Amino acid sequence: MLTTTYEMLQNAYKGHYAVPAINTQGGTYDIIRAVCMAAEELRSPVILAHYVNTGAYSGHDWFYETAKWMAAKVSVPVAIHLDHGDSFERCMEMLKLGFTSIMFDGSALPVEENAAATEAVARVCRSFGVPLEAEIGELCRLDDKGNKMGASNIADPDVVRQYLKLCHPDSLAIGIGNAHGFYNGPVDIRAEVLEECRKFTDIPFVLHGCTGMDEELVKRSIDSGVAKINFGTQVRCQYVNYLKEGRAEGKDQGHAWRLSQYAELRLREDIKDIIRLAGSQERA
DSSP states (O other), X not given: OBOOSHHHHHHHHHXXXXXXXXXXXXXXXXXXXXXXXXXXXXXXXXXXXXXXXXXXXXXXXXXXXXXXXXXXXXSSOEEEEEEEEOSHHHHHHHHHHTOSEEEEOOTTXXXXXXXXXXXXXXXXXXXXXXXXXEEESOOEEEOTTSOEESOOOOXXXXXXXXXXXXXXXXXXXXXXXXXXXXXXXXXXXXXHHHHHHTTTOOOOEEEOOOTTOOHHHHXXXXXXXXEEEEEOHHHHHHHHHHHHHHHHTTTTTTOHHHHXXXXXXXHHHHHHHHHHHHTOTTOO
């Protein structure tokens, strides 16, 4: 059932759980199916996320149409989300395609510029009835060995307060030391930043870079009002590993669809674990 993320995240925030957002690698059918079928089995709302760079091969319209088709096959709420929209024009492109949730990421900009650019996107999103996620505190990336690439991204709560006086997104990702990729050993994640920001706003928070993050830290973040948790690296790596495993064990029997089915069914169980971590089972 195709929906926006607005009611999803409001309900999650009030109910003290989170909704999983899974990056689908440009609309990979097996991943989309695994996410939706896991959500259906556990009665969880879910978000199918699309990162622009991964759509370079498949096409953004492919992702949208495949996600929309699969969402219609299940009875639980499913949102189609643009992850890290990097410009006003990109966000408009996805709105016109039919995306039901948009993220604009202006976190690399000075706070005033970020807020102004965010509000410009938010105004148009409101006219479409589509909620907007924003970000403050730029996420760094991790290389294959888990080493940081880029600057630290721990947001100052006073700057977050200033930002929210200048713009009005529907949800907010706040940098707390999290990153995209696999963490290498203990990481400096500052959940207390979320707790401090919660004192002056009731906006649902978003936690990016959950792959490999300590589960107790994720749960603490949810207790601080995180209503959406993002997974990408873990899911894509597990999917590729299942394809390799299935091929090595002869699960394909000479048929590509059998190999896809094997990987999808294996991945579905991993998605169920993410849903349980989020606490969103039986919330649809």
